[in-house]
Amino acid sequence: MASDSSKLEDAIELLVRNFYKHAGGNDKMNKEEFRKIITQDLHHILTYTENKEAVDKLIKSVDKDKDKKISFDEYWTLIGTIAKMLSQHMAMQCQK
Amino acid sequence: MASDSSKLEDAIELLVRNFYKHAGGNDKMNKEEFRKIITQDLHHILTYTENKEAVDKLIKSVDKDKDKKISFDEYWTLIGTIAKMLSQHMAMQCQK
Numbered sequence: 001m002a003s004d005s006s007k008l009e010d011a012i013e014l015l016v017r018n019f020y021k022h023a024g025g026n027d028k029m030n031k032e033e034f035r036k037i038i039t040q041d042l043h044h045i046l047t048y049t050e051n052k053e054a055v056d057k058l059i060k061s062v063d064k065d066k067d068k069k070i071s072f073d074e075y076w077t078l079i080g081t082i083a084k085m086l087s088q089h090m091a092m093q094c095q096k
Numbered sequence: 097m098a099s100d101s102s103k104l105e106d107a108i109e110l111l112v113r114n115f116y117k118h119a120g121g122n123d124k125m126n127k128e129e130f131r132k133i134i135t136q137d138l139h140h141i142l143t144y145t146e147n148k149e150a151v152d153k154l155i156k157s158v159d160k161d162k163d164k165k166i167s168f169d170e171y172w173t174l175i176g177t178i179a180k181m182l183s184q185h186m187a188m189q190c191q192k
Contacts, residue, residue, distance in 0.1 A: 008114050008137040011107040012175060016182045018104055027187050041104040072183045079108060080172055086112045087168045091123050 019075050028069035031059055037075075045082055115171050124165035127155055133171075141178055 023029040039049045048054040119125040144150040
């Protein structure tokens with residue numbers, strides 16, 4: 001990314017780089033690599049990350065094609081779900 | 097967001113806050129507010145932002161329900177398209 005890229009562009013790039021950092025340069029993550037994102041990187045937004053059963057259930061629901069791997073599209077769908085959750089929260093705050 | 101939130105959580109929050117900043121606290125943006133995001137915040141990733149016609153075309157394609165406004169979901173779809181573009185670019189770099 002260009003050195004004078006915007007904060008928005010940097011945020012998008014960070015989200016994309018984060019996938020490849022955890023996927024070890026592969027184009028899919030295995031379940032343990034994905035569990036690390038949930039427990040290490042999403043433990044404020046997702047409140048149940050210490051509950052193994054809840055995390056297993058989340059991973060199962062994200063793995064849409066049931067290949068026991070997480071593709072970028074599947075990862076991005078979770079990020080989108082979290083973003084929409086946050087946006088509903090902010091929309092309510094805007095209406096107060 | 098908690099003060100010790102992760103970089104990933106901060107990036108998601110920034111993307112969501114950016115929508116509401118430009119939407120002036122409303123739950124939809126008008127076309128001029130959305131044009132500002134494209135020309136100010138995405139002008140490195142999107143190379144044609146100085147081309148008014150190209151930007152008009154992009155806005156039209158993002159406005160899925162043709163209500164002349166941009167909802168959070170429509171905004172997020174564009175962010176997802178850009179993220180997937182970046183991810184394909186990074187995936188190719190990983191395979192070199």
